[in-house]
Amino acid sequence: MPTTCSGRFVLAFLAFVGREGFSQQSPPQNPASPPPQASPQPSLTSAIPATTVFGDVSLSGYVDLYYQADFGHPPHLETETGRWYDINHDSYQFAAAEFDIARTPTHPKPFGFAVTVLEGSNSSILASTEPSGRRSYKDFAQAYVTYLVPVKPVTTIDFGKWYAFVGYEGLDSRSQDNYSRSFTFTSMEPDYMTGFRFTSALTSNLTVNAYLYQGYNEVQNSNSTIMTGAGATYAFTPKLTATLQGYNGKESDDRKNDVGTYGGIGFPTPGASWVTQENLVVVYQQNSRDKFAFDGTYASAVDKGVWNGEAVYYRRQFDSRNAGCLRVERAEDDDGLRFYNGDMTLHSLTGTYDFAVNQYILLRFELRHDVASLPFFDSSNGLAKQRTTLTFAQIIKF
DSSP states (O other): OOOHHHHHHHHHHHHHHHHHHHOOOOOOOOOTTTOOOOOOOTTTOOOOOOEEEETEEEEEEEEEEEEEEEOOOOOOOBBBBTTTOOOBBEEEEEEEEEEEEOOOOSSOOOOOEEEEESSHHHHHHHTTTTTTTTTTTTEEEEEHHHHHEEESSOOOEEEEEEESSSSSSOOGGGGGGSSOOOOHHHHHSOOEEOOOOOOOEEEEEEEEEEEEETTTOSSSSSSSOOOOEEEEEEESSEOOOOOOOOEEEEEEEHHHHTTSSBTTTTBBBBEEEEEEEEEEEEEEEESSSSEEEEEEEEEEETTEEEEEEEEEEEEOOOOSSSSEEHHHHHHETTTTSSSSSSSSSEEEEEEEEEEEEESSSSEEEEEEEEESSSSEEETTEEEEEEEEEEEEEEEOOO
């Protein structure tokens, strides 16, 4: 994979942290999943444990509902430009009902599986750029089998459709620090991949990954090439973890998807392009209550352009029922590839407050202010450069 200036930056960052001599060891992590993002503070705001339904097969899930008001007063039910999942103004929305069925592999039974069934508007949004059509696979956000290789170190191989390995945020509303997703996640990082994922915990604090997959948000490949990716997660101390990921390959083609863009990556113009993306996520769990995180991404598409973004998070677990998170971000799209509005930079400030009624019901209140360098947000007076929204969401967990 070619090393860009962003790649040199993240590699230099990791080298610097390594030189500082962090010597504390972190406990082993499950190589089949990324490091946990939730605070370790005992909390009703976290996801409840999965329920074993029969044998060693577990079931969990949630329902996601929200109401959102845009103070710019765009038309009723107008889609919020640049947003993902929380996209409707002035209406009560059924965003998602998710059911997760899984079996964790063990050495006596080395094959496992995970299936995520997703319904609601989030299902259609997730599959909106799928080359085979929005309806083809939208009900299955994830569906893959896992093989636990009988070797040391602990190594797993996944095959199927799984959530993307790039970025800090994700699709599961139970585990997000904020309710709305950042611009960086929304338009600059992939949501899912289909193919092979190789994971190996080389040491107690180093896990490496390799990927072969169809493409950015693709079950059906939009062209004839396979994407490749690689990454590593290193725990410098029990408090500080960094994940560096990257991928390279040919994306997109000349056929329009259901929303009128091209390929799963959703380029505004036809034609395939070689794409390279690098991503750095750093999580610092200062103590049992306070967590800081950074997500930075840089991508380039040959003959099309570049995009980049950064988001910084601070989450505070006040007590078992109350938590809050502040997110500050910047997203730059010099060539109009991600927001389709020319050379534009977006900034956003988001504050989220969580209140757990009990272990099953989580109420989320969020105030967010977005700023764009060009008129981009719908309002009662046409396109505007600023937007403020207030959201009330309910997550019902089971």
